[in-house]
Amino acid sequence: MANKEDFKLHRKVVEQIPEYIPGKSIADVKKEYKLSDVIKLASNENILGAPKNVRQAIIDSLDNLHIYPDPASTTLREKLAQKLDVEVGNLIVGSGSDEIITMISHAFLHRNEEVIMPWPSFIRYLHNALIMEAETKFVNLRKDFKYDVDAILSAINYKTKFIYITSPNNPTGRIMTHDEIMLIIKNLPDGVVLIVDEAYREFVEDDEFPDMINIVKTHPDKNIILLRTFSKIYGLAGLRVGYAISRKPIINMLFRVKAPFNVNIVSQAAAYAALDDPDHVEKTRALMRKEKKYIYKRLLDNNINFVPSETNFILLDTGMDGEEVFNRLQESGIIVRDMRMYKLDTYIRITIGNREQNKKLLDNLFKILNQKTKENY
Ligand SMILES: Cc1ncc(COP(=O)(O)O)c(C=O)c1O
Numbered sequence: 201m202a203n204k205e206d207f208k209l210h211r212k213v214v215e216q217i218p219e220y221i222p223g224k225s226i227a228d229v230k231k232e233y234k235l236s237d238v239i240k241l242a243s244n245e246n247i248l249g250a251p252k253n254v255r256q257a258i259i260d261s262l263d264n265l266h267i268y269p270d271p272a273s274t275t276l277r278e279k280l281a282q283k284l285d286v287e288v289g290n291l292i293v294g295s296g297s298d299e300i301i302t303m304i305s306h307a308f309l310h311r312n313e314e315v316i317m318p319w320p321s322f323i324r325y326l327h328n329a330l331i332m333e334a335e336t337k338f339v340n341l342r343k344d345f346k347y348d349v350d351a352i353l354s355a356i357n358y359k360t361k362f363i364y365i366t367s368p369n370n371p372t373g374r375i376m377t378h379d380e381i382m383l384i385i386k387n388l389p390d391g392v393v394l395i396v397d398e399a400y401r402e403f404v405e406d407d408e409f410p411d412m413i414n415i416v417k418t419h420p421d422k423n424i425i426l427l428r429t430f431s432k433i434y435g436l437a438g439l440r441v442g443y444a445i446s447r448k449p450i451i452n453m454l455f456r457v458k459a460p461f462n463v464n465i466v467s468q469a470a471a472y473a474a475l476d477d478p479d480h481v482e483k484t485r486a487l488m489r490k491e492k493k494y495i496y497k498r499l500l501d502n503n504i505n506f507v508p509s510e511t512n513f514i515l516l517d518t519g520m521d522g523e524e525v526f527n528r529l530q531e532s533g534i535i536v537r538d539m540r541m542y543k544l545d546t547y548i549r550i551t552i553g554n555r556e557q558n559k560k561l562l563d564n565l566f567k568i569l570n571q572k573t574k575e576n577y
Contacts, residue, residue, distance in 0.1 A: 217330050218323070223535055230533075238533040241551040241561060244370070244400070244513045246435035248487065250470070251480035254436070257473035261466050269465040272455070276463075276472050280443060283475060284413055289448045292455060293471075295462050297399060297429040297442030301328050304362075304425060304444075306457040308393055309334050313361035316352060320371055320542035322397060325364045334361065345372040345507050345515070349380045353387050360389070366397040368404060371539060371549045373509025378410040385415065385422055393423040393450075399442075400511040402433035402481055403488055409510070413445060420447055432512065433484050434474045439467040488512050491552050498562050502569070513551045515539070518565070520572050522548050525565070532564045 223242045230238050273293035281288045294300035305328040309315070315329040319338035329336045337360075339351045352363065363384065367376040381396070388394055396412055416424050426445040431437035441463060444454065474480070495514060499506050506516040518525045522545055526538035529548075539547040550561060 213330055213333055217327050218541075220323075220327075221541075223537060224530065226535070229530055229535055233531055233533065235533045238535065239553065239557045239560065240535040241553050241557060242535045242537045242549075243437070244432060244511065244551045245437050246433060246484055246512070247551070247553045247557070248435060248480065248484050250435040251474050251477035253473045253477050254470045257469045258466055261469035264465050267465065268461050269463060269468055271458075271460045271462075273463050273468050276441075276468050277443075279472055279475050284445065286413060286417075286445055287448075290445055290451060291443055292451050292458065293441065293443045293463050293468075294458070295442075295467075296431060296440040297397065297427040297444070298324055299440075299462060300427055300442055300444045300454070301325065301395075301397075302331075303454045303457050304393070304395060305329065305332050305334075307453045309361055312359065314357070314359040315362040315364065316355045316360060317362075317364040318347065318352075318366060318369060320369075320539075320544065321364065321366045322370050322399075323541065325362075329362075335359070341369075341372065341374075345369075345374050347374075347376045347380055349376075349383055352384060356387070356389065356392065360392050362393050362395055363388070364395050364397065366399070367409075368398075368400045368510040370400070370511070371513070371515050371537070371542065371544075372507050373400075373511040373513060373515060374507060375404060375406055375409050375510050377406075377408040379408070381410050381412070381415070385419060385424070388422055388424075390423075393425060395425045395427065397427040399427065399429045400432055401428065403485065403512050404510045405485075405489070406510055416445060416447070423447075423450060425450060430471045430474060433481050434471070435480070435484075436467070436470055436474060439470050441467050441471040484512075487554070488552055491555065491558055494555065495550075495552065495558055495562065498566075502566050504565075504569075513549055515544075515547055515549050517547050518569060519546055520569065522546050525568055528568045529561070529564055534561050534564060536561070 226238045226240050277288045277291045309332040311333040314335045316337045317325045326336050337355050339355050342348050412426050429442040522538045537549040
């Protein structure tokens with residue numbers, strides 16, 4: 201058998217795709233550290249789980265497992281259209297918004313065209329650009345992790361095809377304001393697609409957050425695609441449902457590249473049911489508001505710098521090696537996310553949990569940081 205170095209079957213570009221290193225699962229950490237109690241605050245999932253009515257909707261859908269799902273997710277799109285006040289033709293549903301990023305890349309991105317993306321931001325934009333043999337231009341966020349709109353506009357040239365804006369951004373939790381996005385749209389060249397990823401939009405409290413659907417409606421001459429998901433506030437990450445909103449010619453092209461039966465019957469039924477429970481969204485928002493206050497206060501009391509967040513996660517600067525903090529938290533049964541991938545070496549990202557989980561996380565974090573301070577004396 202040929203060794204790894206001799207293996208030449210693949211496209212060269214595949215080697216450039218950074219290996220995705222998923223965090224350890226609760227089961228892995230329990231086994232490795234012989235712990236009975238492990239909490240995961242790493243992937244920005246909804247700590248309250250899925251809405252209650254989703255369970256029954258899933259059970260009901262089980263009668264139809266032998267039938268292919270509706271390829272266009274029509275019933276779900278009709279419900280979304282009603283809720284969002286758009287037409288069904290303005291919507292497409294994907295297996296997570298992640299799949300829609302791939303569809304958009306397949307449908308519109310030519311080889312050697314340029315993709316502008318903020319840095320740090322969601323790494324999947326880069327992966328998809330690489331697969332399409334397009335170039336990626338990273339535009340650094342400012343020191344306070346806010347968007348640098350001038351730098352984004354300066355990055356546009358004749359090769360630009362996509363501009364990704366993640367608002368709120370992952371891993372920072374910060375938004376792009378209405379005025380900032382309008383400045384980009386005003387200067388958006390005809391052949392450029394603006395992709396606004398709003399995976400965490402339902403958590404936002406800031407009044408300056410734009411009403412992107414209204415902006416899309418009132419700018420029919422601009423190529424804007426909004427990405428949304430059921431993975432975060434709706435608590436359905438495990439079922440993989442996301443959607444895009446855009447003008448009809450764009451949605452029609454996405455349908456052409458879409459895998460025929462991309463969203464399974466169970467997931468379509470669950471997402472439909474989740475829309476019937478607005479209380480779950482409100483309850484989650486209220487919990488996040490309360491817990492953010494608690495976490496901020498404790499971080500401030502302990503002189504830990506953090507990025508104010510409009511999401512269900514917080515990026516914080518531990519002031520020491522973030523990987524070490526990550527490992528030591530894991531040893532104590534708490535899984536968070538280190539930020540090595542973004543070269544934010546002293547940072548970790550924590551998902552906001554319930555009070556008990558947040559307290560456990562912060563107690564352990566401060567213990568680790570205090571020990572380190574003593575070691576350094
Ligand atoms: C900014 C952002 N966009 C998109 C996604 C993908 O979400 P989905 O589960 O809908 O594929 C994530 C997931 O973490 C995300 O953080």
